[in-house]
Amino acid sequence: MDSIKTRGLIIRSTDYGEANRILTVFTEDLGIVSANVYGAKSLKKGLGAASGIFVFGDIMLKDTNGRLRIEEIRVREGFFPLCEDIVKLSLASYFADLAHTAVGDGNRDESVLRLLLNTLYAICYNGVDLELARTVFEFRLAAVGGYLPECEHCVACNTDDFGGELYFDIARGGILCGKCRRADSFKISEAARRALYYILHAEDKKIFSFNASSEVCTLLGAVSERYISEHLERSFKTLEYYKKMLK
Numbered sequence: 001m002d003s004i005k006t007r008g009l010i011i012r013s014t015d016y017g018e019a020n021r022i023l024t025v026f027t028e029d030l031g032i033v034s035a036n037v038y039g040a041k042s043l044k045k046g047l048g049a050a051s052g053i054f055v056f057g058d059i060m061l062k063d064t065n066g067r068l069r070i071e072e073i074r075v076r077e078g079f080f081p082l083c084e085d086i087v088k089l090s091l092a093s094y095f096a097d098l099a100h101t102a103v104g105d106g107n108r109d110e111s112v113l114r115l116l117l118n119t120l121y122a123i124c125y126n127g128v129d130l131e132l133a134r135t136v137f138e139f140r141l142a143a144v145g146g147y148l149p150e151c152e153h154c155v156a157c158n159t160d161d162f163g164g165e166l167y168f169d170i171a172r173g174g175i176l177c178g179k180c181r182r183a184d185s186f187k188i189s190e191a192a193r194r195a196l197y198y199i200l201h202a203e204d205k206k207i208f209s210f211n212a213s214s215e216v217c218t219l220l221g222a223v224s225e226r227y228i229s230e231h232l233e234r235s236f237k238t239l240e241y242y243k244k245m246l247k
């Protein structure tokens, strides 16, 4: 039996049997893995609270013939405001769902884990608008996943002289000028293009430090939702649920 020490964020926690729990954990060293917590005793010993959803901590795992068992979790951040707000919790569940789909099981990806942690922190403690957080998370996840949208030049003719007419094209992965636009391109504004540039290129810690009008946020929010779902090739029930809660 090998012991593995890592750090990770619990992105799913399900009780089963009389006193067992199965966790999906986004770890630094092993990527996203499933691991069991066995027995009421472990849950009573403090692992109960420590093995809840969206707990981030130092984790001791034991590998028994390829099955992982949680031995210990030392909580570093519990993101407890999520438990007190169903809208925030549902948004966080959507983020976890997106991250899991983008990264898959067993693949290390520290940049996605860091993005997820930074975004949870922003909605819990920095009062960041939830729709803005969703937009930023979706675009940054696409960018670190290799789908960085082009937002300086027209992706078809390469011009950067837009003459006030700008479009975002989901399939082409970037902006189009008025001449190259296609029927299903989103019309965007210069302010939206600048905000998008900031979102995509700001340092990790500063991704939420910008101001944009509610028109720009609404516009980019519609684009980012389509963009990420197109690239991950699926829709998300957790997103539908979040939207229902937001109303």
Ligand SMILES: [Zn+2]
Binding pocket: 154, 155, 156, 157, 158, 159, 176, 177, 178, 179, 180, 181
């Ligand atoms: Zn063009």
